[in-house]
Amino acid sequence: MTNSPRARSQPTLGTTPSQTVGPFFALPEGLPWPDGPELVTEDTPHAFVLRGQLVDGAGDPVPDGLIEIWQADERGRFAHPDDPRGTTTSFRGFGRCATDQQGRFWFRTVRPGGLPTPRGEWEAPHIDVTVLARGMLNRLVTRIYFPDETRANAADPVLEAVEERRRKTLLAEHDDTGFRFDIRLQGDDETVFFVL
Amino acid sequence: MATDTNGKHTDDLVLPTYARDDTSHPALHTPEYRSTALRNPQRPLHLLPQNLTEVTGPLLGHERVGEHDHDLTVQHEGEPLGERIVVSGRVLDSDGRPVPDTLVEVWQANAAGRYRHSGDRHPAPLDPNFSGVGRCMTDEQGRYRFVTIKPGAYPWRNHDNAWRPAHIHFSLFGRAFTQRLITQMYFPGDPLFFQDPIFQSVRDPKARERMICRFDLDSTIPEWALAYHFDIVLRGSRATPFENEDDDDDD
Numbered sequence: 400m401t402n403s404p405r406a407r408s409q410p411t412l413g414t415t416p417s418q419t420v421g422p423f424f425a426l427p428e429g430l431p432w433p434d435g436p437e438l439v440t441e442d443t444p445h446a447f448v449l450r451g452q453l454v455d456g457a458g459d460p461v462p463d464g465l466i467e468i469w470q471a472d473e474r475g476r477f478a479h480p481d482d483p484r485g486t487t488t489s490f491r492g493f494g495r496c497a498t499d500q501q502g503r504f505w506f507r508t509v510r511p512g513g514l515p516t517p518r519g520e521w522e523a524p525h526i527d528v529t530v531l532a533r534g535m536l537n538r539l540v541t542r543i544y545f546p547d548e549t550r551a552n553a554a555d556p557v558l559e560a561v562e563e564r565r566r567k568t569l570l571a572e573h574d575d576t577g578f579r580f581d582i583r584l585q586g587d588d589e590t591v592f593f594v595l
Numbered sequence: 596m597a598t599d600t601n602g603k604h605t606d607d608l609v610l611p612t613y614a615r616d617d618t619s620h621p622a623l624h625t626p627e628y629r630s631t632a633l634r635n636p637q638r639p640l641h642l643l644p645q646n647l648t649e650v651t652g653p654l655l656g657h658e659r660v661g662e663h664d665h666d667l668t669v670q671h672e673g674e675p676l677g678e679r680i681v682v683s684g685r686v687l688d689s690d691g692r693p694v695p696d697t698l699v700e701v702w703q704a705n706a707a708g709r710y711r712h713s714g715d716r717h718p719a720p721l722d723p724n725f726s727g728v729g730r731c732m733t734d735e736q737g738r739y740r741f742v743t744i745k746p747g748a749y750p751w752r753n754h755d756n757a758w759r760p761a762h763i764h765f766s767l768f769g770r771a772f773t774q775r776l777i778t779q780m781y782f783p784g785d786p787l788f789f790q791d792p793i794f795q796s797v798r799d800p801k802a803r804e805r806m807i808c809r810f811d812l813d814s815t816i817p818e819w820a821l822a823y824h825f826d827i828v829l830r831g832s833r834a835t836p837f838e839n840e841d842d843d844d845d846d
């Protein structure tokens with residue numbers, strides 16, 4: 400399932416290690432931006448709000464987390480030169496939101512399109528997520544899928560590789576304003592996290 | 596995407612593949628750093644293939660960087676207290692290639708070891724002339740440069756008489772979601788390394804050294820500021836065509 404390369408030259412430099420984001424990234428003018436959670440404006444057609452809560456292993460909210468998302472536009476396009484299909488969008492695709500005292504975060508965005516893979520598969524609409532917080536020495540990565548994409552989700556190679564019992568942790572739920580996606584760092588319903 | 600009669604796809608969607616670098620990084624579960632206890636997943640991580648979403652990433656541009664964002668000593672009326680330093684270096688990938696036009700964000704304590712953050716309870720003075728936040732873009736050679744003051748060490752409650760070594764927090768995007776990195780830059784010869792579980796969470800001594808800047812005489816500003824050099828290495832990639840689909844075992 401990995402797109403491992405056939406031949407790769409040995410890396411020449413060791414990478415810089417990850418360290419925790421710590422508790423103080425949200426100082427004034429720090430990492431969070433005023434419009435960080437808004438990938439699109441409120442009047443954008445099909446825009447919705449995605450809300451969630453970051454929860455630790457004791458079930459307590461994480462009030463000092465930072466959530467970042469990265470996604471394609473509605474047609475499955477990225478404003479990025481490494482998309483070999485060409486760059487036909489100006490969609491920012493990136494959002495950043497610090498959690499509040501209740502561990503809550505939100506984004507205003509649109510549903511991304513599905514995506515082809517190099518293996519000829521088709522990925523269901525999804526949003527990549529980075530979770531950062533004090534007490535986390537490296538980022539965690541997860542994906543948000545949409546609950547009403549039954550057929551696309553059933554064919555998605557990433558979801559398929561996750562044991563069925565845990566797949567629901569990758570599915571957002573419908574709510575009043577759009578979708579809800581909670582992130583649980585530990586516990587019976589621990590979110591599925593990825594290495595990549 | 597077109598497929599031929601054998602169900603194999605015929606248009607190659609050629610994507611870069613970013614090399615794994617797991618041995619550089621600390622374990623999410625590092626008991627000496629107590630806050631990891633409730634914040635590290637207990638279940639095995641799944642492997643996420645590097646598909647379109649992973650090999651692309653936000654290309655945040657110059658609109659995020661203000662005129663004085665790279666110079667933390669000129670962001671206020673007066674000058675901040677402390678030892679002025681220049682911190683510069685390059686953002687490279689592990690293939691040794693520069694990472695140009697990428698946003699570098701930094702944040703740090705002031706010279707007394709205090710952050711301008713409501714959650715910082717260290718009874719050390721705030722400095723009205725120091726915010727402790729910087730941003731810049733790398734140039735076409737991957738170079739970046741900040742002017743700031745040397746941050747102070749500060750106590751925290753991880754263990755008895757725990758102190759963080761002086762450090763500057765760095766956030767990097769690179770060009771792909773795979774390359775996102777949050778790290779901390781430390782100063783050479785800091786006497787607090789031995790007792791710091793965050794620094795020590797990187798087990799490989801060589802990898803640890805990659806978090807320590809070096810004194811950089813050439814970048815000093817005579818009669819004004821000392822200087823340190825800090826290169827940051829992100830995961831490298833090589834565009835690899837998937838021409839040998841036949842001997843590619845999927846399981």
Ligand SMILES: [Fe+3]
Nearest residue numbers: 421423762764
């Ligand atoms: Fe710090």
